[in-house]
Amino acid sequence: MSSNIKHPIECQVLFIDLDGTLVDSVPDMATAVNRMLVDLKFPEVAEFQVRTWVGNGLPRLVQRALWGQFDAPEEHPDLESAVSLCRAHYTDCIHDQTQCYDGVQDSLLTLAEQGFKLVCITNKPESLSRTLLSFLPIGNYFSLILGGDSLATRKPDPGPLFYAARHFNLDISDCLMIGDSSSDINAAKSAGCASICVSYGYNQGIDPVSLGPTVIVDHFPEILDYVVFKA
Numbered sequence: 001m002s003s004n005i006k007h008p009i010e011c012q013v014l015f016i017d018l019d020g021t022l023v024d025s026v027p028d029m030a031t032a033v034n035r036m037l038v039d040l041k042f043p044e045v046a047e048f049q050v051r052t053w054v055g056n057g058l059p060r061l062v063q064r065a066l067w068g069q070f071d072a073p074e075e076h077p078d079l080e081s082a083v084s085l086c087r088a089h090y091t092d093c094i095h096d097q098t099q100c101y102d103g104v105q106d107s108l109l110t111l112a113e114q115g116f117k118l119v120c121i122t123n124k125p126e127s128l129s130r131t132l133l134s135f136l137p138i139g140n141y142f143s144l145i146l147g148g149d150s151l152a153t154r155k156p157d158p159g160p161l162f163y164a165a166r167h168f169n170l171d172i173s174d175c176l177m178i179g180d181s182s183s184d185i186n187a188a189k190s191a192g193c194a195s196i197c198v199s200y201g202y203n204q205g206i207d208p209v210s211l212g213p214t215v216i217v218d219h220f221p222e223i224l225d226y227v228v229f230k231a
Contacts, residue, residue, distance in 0.1 A: 014117070018132070021180045119164045180199075
């Protein structure tokens with residue numbers, strides 16, 4: 001599914017999503033969700049369901065789990081306690097089964113050596129993102145980490161992307177977004193920067209082609225073929 005473009009994308013900063021792009025974290029998220037559901041005496045859900053529900057932040061994942069459906073109502077009488085329980089359970093098991101996708105660690109090292117600034121922009125809460133990255137061999141590559149609660153807005157709003165660009169005193173055109181979902185690609189489109197969509201992540205059943213990213217790759221290391229550091 002990899003795309004072909006005539007010229008590499010010149011940029012200086014790479015905004016990179018976390019879950020579904022760098023790491024497969026669903027097994028641990030599913031564990032946390034089911035522990036929360038058991039606490040509240042709700043039926044447990046299958047891991048494959050959780051895999052289609054992630055990507056829009058922890059509260060939205062919990063809403064979907066409580067209602068047992070993707071298009072879950074935003075209101076639920078147990079939502080506040082459920083989010084708190086799920087966060088606590090997830091903190092306990094956050095790195096039990098989570099692993100980087102093949103080639104991610106080596107690719108990030110290469111990109112850093114080429115001069116790129118790497119920014120993790122995720123809808124996972126910032127504290128959980130930092131905790132997870134601290135257990136993984138890729139945590140030290142990121143100059144900035146923005147979670148879904150770091151700012152007033154989160155993806156698909158372009159706010160986090162603009163914030164990160166300003167952090168490095170760069171124009172958004174000098175940046176590129178890498179992610180697996182509509183939240184990532186739509187944030188890039190709204191911000192006006194290029195984007196690379198990985199086809200293997202948590203895309204909620206959406207065809208990556210329909211999102212219209214600049215490039216689609218099937219494996220993270222392929223990104224090295226499409227970006228060049230803008231001196």
